[in-house]
Amino acid sequence: MTHLTLALDAMGGDVGPCVTVPAALQALASNPGLHLLLVGDPAALHPLLAKVDSALLSRLEIVPAESVIASDARPSQAIRASRGTSMRIALELIKTGRAQACVSAGNTGALIGLAKLLLKPLEGIDRPALVTVLPHQQQGKTVVLDLGANVECDSAQLVQFAVMGSVMAEEVLSLRNPRVALLNIGEEETKGLAAIRDAAAQLKNTPSINYIGYLEGNELLTGKTDVMVCDGFVGNVTLKTMEGVVRMFLSLLKSSSTDVGRKAKQAWWLTLIGRFIQRRLAKRFGHLNPDQYNGACLLGLRGTVIKSHGAANQRAFAVAIEQAMQAVQRQLPDRIAARLKTVLPKSD
Amino acid sequence: MTHLTLALDAMGGDVGPCVTVPAALQALASNPGLHLLLVGDPAALHPLLAKVDSALLSRLEIVPAESVIASDARPSQAIRASRGTSMRIALELIKTGRAQACVSAGNTGALIGLAKLLLKPLEGIDRPALVTVLPHQQQGKTVVLDLGANVECDSAQLVQFAVMGSVMAEEVLSLRNPRVALLNIGEEETKGLAAIRDAAAQLKNTPSINYIGYLEGNELLTGKTDVMVCDGFVGNVTLKTMEGVVRMFLSLLKSSSTDVGRKAKQAWWLTLIGRFIQRRLAKRFGHLNPDQYNGACLLGLRGTVIKSHGAANQRAFAVAIEQAMQAVQRQLPDRIAARLKTVLPKSD
Numbered sequence: 040m041t042h043l044t045l046a047l048d049a050m051g052g053d054v055g056p057c058v059t060v061p062a063a064l065q066a067l068a069s070n071p072g073l074h075l076l077l078v079g080d081p082a083a084l085h086p087l088l089a090k091v092d093s094a095l096l097s098r099l100e101i102v103p104a105e106s107v108i109a110s111d112a113r114p115s116q117a118i119r120a121s122r123g124t125s126m127r128i129a130l131e132l133i134k135t136g137r138a139q140a141c142v143s144a145g146n147t148g149a150l151i152g153l154a155k156l157l158l159k160p161l162e163g164i165d166r167p168a169l170v171t172v173l174p175h176q177q178q179g180k181t182v183v184l185d186l187g188a189n190v191e192c193d194s195a196q197l198v199q200f201a202v203m204g205s206v207m208a209e210e211v212l213s214l215r216n217p218r219v220a221l222l223n224i225g226e227e228e229t230k231g232l233a234a235i236r237d238a239a240a241q242l243k244n245t246p247s248i249n250y251i252g253y254l255e256g257n258e259l260l261t262g263k264t265d266v267m268v269c270d271g272f273v274g275n276v277t278l279k280t281m282e283g284v285v286r287m288f289l290s291l292l293k294s295s296s297t298d299v300g301r302k303a304k305q306a307w308w309l310t311l312i313g314r315f316i317q318r319r320l321a322k323r324f325g326h327l328n329p330d331q332y333n334g335a336c337l338l339g340l341r342g343t344v345i346k347s348h349g350a351a352n353q354r355a356f357a358v359a360i361e362q363a364m365q366a367v368q369r370q371l372p373d374r375i376a377a378r379l380k381t382v383l384p385k386s387d
Numbered sequence: 388m389t390h391l392t393l394a395l396d397a398m399g400g401d402v403g404p405c406v407t408v409p410a411a412l413q414a415l416a417s418n419p420g421l422h423l424l425l426v427g428d429p430a431a432l433h434p435l436l437a438k439v440d441s442a443l444l445s446r447l448e449i450v451p452a453e454s455v456i457a458s459d460a461r462p463s464q465a466i467r468a469s470r471g472t473s474m475r476i477a478l479e480l481i482k483t484g485r486a487q488a489c490v491s492a493g494n495t496g497a498l499i500g501l502a503k504l505l506l507k508p509l510e511g512i513d514r515p516a517l518v519t520v521l522p523h524q525q526q527g528k529t530v531v532l533d534l535g536a537n538v539e540c541d542s543a544q545l546v547q548f549a550v551m552g553s554v555m556a557e558e559v560l561s562l563r564n565p566r567v568a569l570l571n572i573g574e575e576e577t578k579g580l581a582a583i584r585d586a587a588a589q590l591k592n593t594p595s596i597n598y599i600g601y602l603e604g605n606e607l608l609t610g611k612t613d614v615m616v617c618d619g620f621v622g623n624v625t626l627k628t629m630e631g632v633v634r635m636f637l638s639l640l641k642s643s644s645t646d647v648g649r650k651a652k653q654a655w656w657l658t659l660i661g662r663f664i665q666r667r668l669a670k671r672f673g674h675l676n677p678d679q680y681n682g683a684c685l686l687g688l689r690g691t692v693i694k695s696h697g698a699a700n701q702r703a704f705a706v707a708i709e710q711a712m713q714a715v716q717r718q719l720p721d722r723i724a725a726r727l728k729t730v731l732p733k734s735d
Contacts, residue, residue: 113577176635187572190580224535224623229461232538232620256627260635269624272580275572276621277628279604284632287524287608 042072045363046138049079050107050125051145052356053349059144060087062356067095070364076138078102078129104128107145110349114148121153130157133342140343140363142334144351150344151188151337158342161372163379167339168200169271169346170207171278172332177262182208182217184268186335187275194237197221197268198245199379201238203338204266205248206378210369216249217265222273223253234270247382282329289328334359336366338375343367390420393711394486397427398455398473399493400704401697407492408435410704414712415443421712424486426450426477452476455493458697462496469501478505481690488691488711490682492699498692499536499685506690509720511727515687516548517619517694518555519626520680525610530556530565532616534683535623542585545569545616546593547727549586551686552614553596554726558717564597565613570621571601582618595730630677637676682707684714686723691715 049059056079063075077084081103088096104125108117121127126145132138134157143150147169155167168185175181182204189196201219208217221239223231228239230253242250254264256277269277329348333355337344343366347359397407404427411423425432429451436444452473456465469475474493480486482505491498495517503515516533523529530552537544549567556565569587571579576587578601590598602612604625617625677696681703685692691714695707 111575113575190572222624224538224620224627227459227461256624256629257631257634259628260631272572273621273624276570276604276617277624279572280607280625280628281604281632283605283608284629284636286605288632288636 041368042074043070043364043367044074044076044138045360045367046076046078046102046129046132046141047360048126048129048141048143048145049077049084050104051110051143051349052347052351053110053144054352055079055107056083056087058351058353058356060084061353062360063099064091064095065353065357066360066364067098073364074098074100075360076100076102076129076132078104078125078132079107080104080125102128102132108149110146112146112149114146114152117146117149118152118156121149126150127153127157130154130342130344133158133344139367140345142345142347142356142359142363144347144349144356144359147187147346147349150346154337154340154342154344158340158344160339161341161376161379163382164199164203164339165196167337168196168203169274169335170204170338171335172207172211173260173278173281174332175260175262179262179265180212181259181262181264182212182266183259183274183278184266184338185271185274186278187271188337189271191272192234192270194234194241197234197238197270198241199339200268201242201245201248201250201266202378202382203375204268206375207336207338207371208265210371210374211365212265214265218249218251218263219266219268220251220254220258220264222256222259222267222269222277224255226253226255228253238268245382247378285329330355331358334362336362336371338371341372341376343372389716390422391418391712391715392422392424392486393708393715394424394426394450394477394480394489395708396474396477396489396491396493397425397432398452399458399491399697400695400699401458401492402700403427403455404431404435406699406701406704408432409701410708411447412439412443413701413705414708415446418712422446422448423708424448424450424477424480426452426473426480427455428452428473450476450480456497458494460494460497462494462500465494465497466500466504469497474498475501475505478502478690478692481692482506487715488693490693490695490704490707490711492695492697492704492707495535495694495697498694502685502688502690502692506688506692508687509689509724509727511730512547512551512687513544515685516544516551517622517683518552518686519683520555520559521608521626521629522680523608523610527610527613528560529607529610529612530560530614531607531622531626532614532686533619533622534626535619536685537619539620540582540618542582542589545582545586545618546589547687548616549590549593549596549598549614550726550730551723552616554723555684555686555719556613558719558722559713560613562613566597566599566611567614567616568599568602568606568612570604570607570615570617570625572603574601574603576601586616593730595726633677678703679706682710684710684719686719689720689724691720 105123129141169188170184345363477489517536518532693711
């Protein structure tokens with residue numbers, strides 16, 4: 040791996056340094072070319088680094104930040120009062136070229152607003168979109184956007200999302216000519232909201248996008264499309280619904296498998312078989328666990344920003360760091376900018 | 388059970404009479420007080436009734452309809468050309484008082500439009516909403532609306548949905564003072580679309596509604612609320628996403644449990660245990676199978692209309708018939724009308 044430097048908002052998220060610092064150390068241990076800038080309160084960070092191997096520490100630097108944006112702060116107010124916060128300093132490290140990307144588990148609205156303010160959208164993009172890559176039933180993956188950066192979208196934005204998603208599917212999933220669908224409430228042309236129907240008409244006339252039509256919510260995980268496009272309100276609710284159902288199943292599954300041994304009069308061999316089956320099932324469904332794909336990429340800016348789930352645990356935050364590394368290595372912003380020039384009308 | 392007559396659109400749905408007729412016979416066999424009016428093409432229906440017991444047939448009547456509305460027809464056109472179709476005749480049987488409710492698996496848009504045209508909304512309701520009752524993690528159920536009758540909703544409509552959902556939770560789920568939440572992309576007051584924030588402000592000032600605030604998509608199945616309110620676009624995508632994930636899990640689970648026996652060198656006792664576990668898991672998760680709660684109720688009209696899933700199988704269509712019976716027995720339209728008078732401003 041070539042040399043790569045990321046800035047981490049070490050104070051963001053529901054837990055803060057107790058999750059971000061161990062995840063940072065985990066990422067450093069797995070990636071010898073990685074350097075990390077931990078942005079936050081030195082007094083909170085130093086104790087967590089006390090017993091760390093000096094070889095790891097040599098690739099870690101603390102960048103002091105005096106305050107933190109609260110998770111429940113109103114984004115507009117948080118942005119106005121953002122000077123000196125860990126989130127803003129982490130983003131500024133990209134702007135000044137010291138970091139190639141940044142990861143934060145902090146306030147989503149503030150992160151999107153600040154990132155847009157500091158890093159600026161690419162030419163042809165009105166507003167950035169939050170994107171994630173979901174595992175599907177056919178062993179492949181689907182790029183889904185927008186996940187909440189834009190609660191209301193016009194057709195031009197949906198088309199921009201389609202372009203960005205398409206480039207992401209090519210670069211990150213290594214797909215040629217990825218299929219792009221619009222999420223809608225029916226597959227017939229007349230269905231849904233006006234913005235979606237207008238976007239469909241534009242996408243049909245965009246030869247560089249492999250537009251395949253509308254798909255419904257139940258097709259999200261079936262692998263029928265490589266890119267699923269929707270507005271941020273619908274995308275956010277859909278993703279969270281999916282995560283809720285998956286988490287419920289995984290927890291029911293765990294208790295069910297444990298039951299098998301317990302109910303059968305405690306026979307030791309049934310208990311063993313119960314555990315064996317539980318491990319098999321956990322393996323089978325493990326790739327669907329939301330922790331495995333934590334980290335939404337904020338696409339459409341002149342820089343790479345990864346939003347981690349606020350409630351991410353160490354493993355999940357480490358996955359978000361990996362996502363940032365991948366986005367930098369695949370040069371996503373540059374490739375999206377290049378594709379936009381061939382597809383979209385000039386913005387001015 | 389007291390005497391009860393339902394009209395079935397026997398021709399609607401992806402399969403038509405081959406699903407609706409066996410489901411009708413199943414419902415008649417289970418409910419001695421039930422009478423059914425099968426609306427459709429007699430030439431298609433008679434052969435399916437040839438070997439049926441005469442006691443059942445005495446509670447079944449064929450009402451001829453010369454045509455059927457195609458599932459993929461444009462609703463506005465289908466409604467204009469609806470005279471003589473099985474769907475329209477089934478609805479007219481409610482209007483003329485021959486049936487107390489109707490069930491159709493046909494074109495959703497046409498059914499909603501025709502039902503509104505023929506049965507008229509209750510005073511205080513702008514447009515009817517599609518409602519379903521979903522099983523949740525705490526062994527209870529949640530009323531969810533709107534599921535697609537209204538792709539765009541203003542705050543007044545969301546408040547009307549909250550009232551209707553609240554009455555449904557009281558009458559169908561027998562809950563006192565049911566909790567009502569608005570589906571949103573965050574729990575903070577500032578989140579989401581303007582219509583949702585306005586509806587929240589109105590619901591806070593409506594003492595007869597137990598409004599508990601915003602909930603996110605991952606709370607849909609956790610049992611935190613008894614009624615979840617959203618616009619029809621979001622509700623439709625959310626429900627279908629949930630169904631897609633549940634179906635995927637159930638199918639993976641089935642193949643996983645079968646694997647257990649097969650992989651372990653075909654030992655007969657492991658195969659038996661594999662089957663035992665599969666049955667246990669199927670039972671554990673069975674209540675989440677979308678077939679078990681098929682049938683969305685079209686609320687807000689002066690009559691009861693149940694929309695079955697177009698792809699419903701016999702069991703699922705029979706569940707939709709049961710839903711219609713329940714809605715009639717609980718006198719949902721009357722009770723909603725009564726509640727509306729106490730809550731909403733007069734419409735004129």
